[in-house]
Amino acid sequence: MSEKREDYINWDEYFIGVAKLSARRSKDPNTQVGACIVSEDNKILSMGYNGFPRGCSDEDFPWGKEFELTDPYNAKYLYSTHSELNAILNYRGGSLEGSKIYVTLFPCNECAKAIIQAGIKTIIYEEDKYASSPSVRASKRMLNAAGVRYYEYQPSGRKIEITV
Numbered sequence: 001m002s003e004k005r006e007d008y009i010n011w012d013e014y015f016i017g018v019a020k021l022s023a024r025r026s027k028d029p030n031t032q033v034g035a036c037i038v039s040e041d042n043k044i045l046s047m048g049y050n051g052f053p054r055g056c057s058d059e060d061f062p063w064g065k066e067f068e069l070t071d072p073y074n075a076k077y078l079y080s081t082h083s084e085l086n087a088i089l090n091y092r093g094g095s096l097e098g099s100k101i102y103v104t105l106f107p108c109n110e111c112a113k114a115i116i117q118a119g120i121k122t123i124i125y126e127e128d129k130y131a132s133s134p135s136v137r138a139s140k141r142m143l144n145a146a147g148v149r150y151y152e153y154q155p156s157g158r159k160i161e162i163t164v
């Protein structure tokens with residue numbers, strides 16, 4: 001057998017696949033988000049998913065969203081760290097300047113600030129279900145101003161199965 005395999009996954013499938021696998025670690029009952037930061041030469045630098053900060057137990061802190069407005073202290077929003085921020089903070093190797101981030105949901109305004117300031121230059125996102133929210137609109141406003149490129153992942157339709 002001297003020919004190479006032809007059905008290997010491409011870079012985009014690989015990195016969005018890693019982001020999706022990372023999202024599977026999330027304890028959020030409603031929205032699981034995963035992120036994978038990749039260098040310009042396609043090396044994985046970091047990964048993250050949405051979760052509570054270290055030491056903040058998933059058993060003690062609230063994962064509900066229904067009290068967001070009436071009782072925000074007992075809803076998840078004040079506590080959950082977004083996947084993109086976790087991926088940025090998880091990186092201990094130095095600079096993320098010029099890197100790309102693959103993420104399963106379009107980054108919010110807070111993550112956009114962190115992405116811009118970290119020097120990440122490209123966002124490849126899978127879903128944009130909150131596109132009409134002020135948060136995502138503000139995010140795009142900042143990303144556009146800062147020259148961060150973003151585009152939607154184009155699904156290949158390939159099913160990648162792994163048994164663990």
Ligand SMILES: O=c1[nH]c(=O)n([C@H]2C[C@H](O)[C@@H](COP(=O)(O)O)O2)cc1CO
Nearest residue numbers: 028030031033050080082083106107108
């Ligand atoms: O960019 C994001 N990254 C991210 O990790 N998240 C997380 C925070 C919450 O745990 C969850 C959103 O919850 P919900 O869809 O129920 O409002 O997703 C939410 C966003 C918003 O775009």
Ligand SMILES: [Zn+2]
Nearest residue numbers: 082107108111
């Ligand atoms: Zn965010």
